[in-house]
Amino acid sequence: MESKYSILLSLLVLQCLSFLCISQSQDFDFFYFVQQWPGSYCDTKQSCCYPNTGKPSADFGIHGLWPNYKDGSYPSNCDPDNSFNQAKISGLISNMQKNWPSLACPSSNSIQFWTHEWEKHGTCSESVLNQHGYFDTALNLKGKTNLLKALKTAAYRTSKMQ
Template sequence: MKISLSPLFLMIVLLPSFLASAKDDFDFFYFVQQWPGSYCDTRRSCCYPLTGKPAADFGIHGLWPNYKDGSWPSNCDPDSSYDPDKVDDLMESMRENWPTLACPSSDGTTFWTHEWEKHGTCAESILDQHGYFEAALNLKKQANLLQALTDAGIGPDGGFYNINQIKAAVQRAVGFSPGIECNVDESRNSQLYQIYLCVDTSGTKFIDCPVYPRSKCAKRIEFPTF
């Protein structure tokens, strides 16, 4: 006797195994750093953390698992909540290097919760919660973007710089070509917003990017002050 299974039944039965295979099944990480001046220099503006104005330096946005086809997994384990106690020893460095600029002002917990639950849980068998945040902090030490740019005569002075020169400066310093994401200021000028570097699945080594993020940038982009 042939048994016909409904699509709904199959979805219910197969969904747990699909989620299990999606989790930790990725090709590389994007390590993303953000220029605070560009975050704030928009129509929506920004709010400083409760600890005060961050340093005029690139801050971590996140460490994001990705696939080579340009897609990415997200929210892979709804049962794995962000626990600040697990990163208590990293908290000072996170406040300094991974600050939030979202409004209203906060202590960063909402930002870090989002990054762990959306992105970190998709690499949880490789990096536990402490390992995930520690890996991002270590990568920032390896990629001092502001130093790389200023060494090349590219500074956050409100001037406009050739985007290829920005990429070349980062590549000289880090060894790999970055992806550049731009946003626009209130006058609709294209400005340096985020810099993407690709990292292997261990979260420790920079690699050539299998695919770059999509972003519309002008040939010359502003590097705003902060």
């Protein structure tokens, strides 16, 4: 049963990555599009706090979009001079609050989380995505993939086979 879910998750990740059109000039090999389940995050941490915007919906939320190398390593903190600038994503904020909330304590408006994601991972994707593009791409991937629905469908199909 676990291997079926593992294969499904791998296929979903590959599907997500296929939506990204990446030029040959990037300094990495591919992206991981990482989502998290709020309940699992809260169960594995010492404490969990909801953002100022309220309790997230019972759905996967974005954790990040991470450039990676084929050998399993990844670039990080590639441009310390390119700090997070909230003004560059002002049109995305409400969508990000819904789909990319921080659950870290103390509760926040998620700006610190998004700052971390941009500065650690996003600055390494600049050869293909500027700051707005980085966050917009992750939001678009979330909109094109419904991980919760896929898992429910897989569970339903599995139960019908037994």
